[in-house]
Amino acid sequence: MAEPRNILFIMFDQLRWDYLSCYGHPHLKTPHIDRLAAMGVRFDRAYIQSPLCGPSRMSTYTGRYVHSHGASWNNVPLKVGELTMGDHLRDLGMGCWLVGKTHMKADAEGMRRLGLEPDSVIGARVSECGFDIFERDDGMRPEGPDGYYDAGGALKYNEYLRVKGYEGENPWHDYANSGIDDAGNVLSGWFLNNSDQPANIREEDSETPYLTRRGMEFIAGATGPWCCHLSYIKPHWPYIVPEPYAAMYGPQDFLPRVATQAEQETDHPVFKGFQNAPVGRAFARDDTRDKVLRAYMGLIKQCDDQIGVLFDWLEKTGRMDDTMIVVTSDHGDFMGDHWMGEKTFFHDASVRVPLIIYDPSEQADATRGTVCDTLVECIDLLPTFVDVAGGDAGRLDHILEGRSLLPLLRGGDAPARDAVFCEYDYSATPLANKLGLHPKLARMFMVFDGRWKMIHFEGGFRPMLFDLDSDPGEVDDLGASDAHADIRTALYDRLFAWACRPGARTTISNAALMAARGKTARKGVLIGIVEEGDLEPELVAKYVGRKARDMRASTIKN
Known part of the structure; x- marks a missing residue:
């Protein structure tokens, strides 16, 4: 074992923490991810900073909360002046490369104002969340009457598929993310009713094996030290998977729905609004949920098998000895729990994520195979990487709002958090329009102290409150309970103190101010x-x- 020279930062998209066997799933076995947990530390209470791809990732890549960096929803640009993972690590002599997804939107107006050309080295990095690009693939090439959702989506992957014989304008859709009937009709993966169909693609050509190979290609040619962000695009929708994974799971393997009649009858307008969204109504149907779960579990099993391919190769080539490996997700997926689909609310099904870190350093030997129940946030990863690269994250506490996890990995003491925070700006959604909310008011915040979870809503709506000690399923809303008024007051005090932090002052350090x-x-x-x-x-x-x-x-x- 040696000090980590490189960092392999693996992120899955929309992977629930409790759908891995090392986190307790009784039927979905994930031995390769479990193996990493046995070699490192499994964090049991890791929380994202927003339950949506774009803002969650921007927080992880900047080490900052959402209303500090400002990229509050998908396709809201990250401000041109925000420092990212690549900026911090390159200053320390570590390259920072992307293979896969970021869901980052460039601040084109800010770049224009500053005269940054997108095709310059600096402009390209600003446009790509600070990463140098080996291959960006956000896994999104849907097309509607107004054109493609992402004009640059899956271009290289589509090229690869055509070379392999998958014909057509968009094989990403027609093969990788759709089934086929006996008459040759494409059964689109966008329709949940087709989720139990096998994708019309050879398994080795589907997206997860493809990105695994691309990650290995980067690592094989990399000169260190390097950080490789291998960012998978599954098990995110479209929910469809090729054989043999499409037929691996059935109702006997599913976790029961976590939902109650009282939740369906809630008087909370925002919570009810998310339940009544089309995706909520779809996942409230047992037949739909059952079809999607077959695919979702199959996609996760395929992800784990590919992690096994990757880890075997890393060991064979000796790279396990000097590479820190991180496995996490950008958020979870409700899968019908609480009568919702997707991820845009604050129950643990969405905001609690798997986080496993393997540190090859001898200093980490004492913590191998352990479980850490300290409250941690995904913004803690970048400070950890800064320390691994030889920097001092503590000197950047005016920029980085997370805390380095290195002391926890190496058996040391680290100041415990008294709470974690998450936020969601739903001002661009149809629900905000239905509720008649100005964009400034279509916002909600979560504070969780390890037992009590409170959700605050702007717009004059009452809070929601859950006691996870007595109600781990989060089905009993105590937000209107007179008996819990003092609990809500204490949590509001914590939320207020958090909101008052100086998150915008990033151009001068705290040490410089004190000096x-x-x-x-x-x-x-x-x-x-x-x-x-x-x-x-x-x-x-x-x-x-x-x-x-x-x-x-x-x-x-x-």
């Missing part, structure tokens, strides 16, 4: 000094004992 205290007098600024004798002679020397010509009007002679 500047009381130093203005040494530059001649003397505020509130009555007489020259009130200060040390050194500080007033430039102002006493001086002579000047009298230039008052009454004494000036021609």
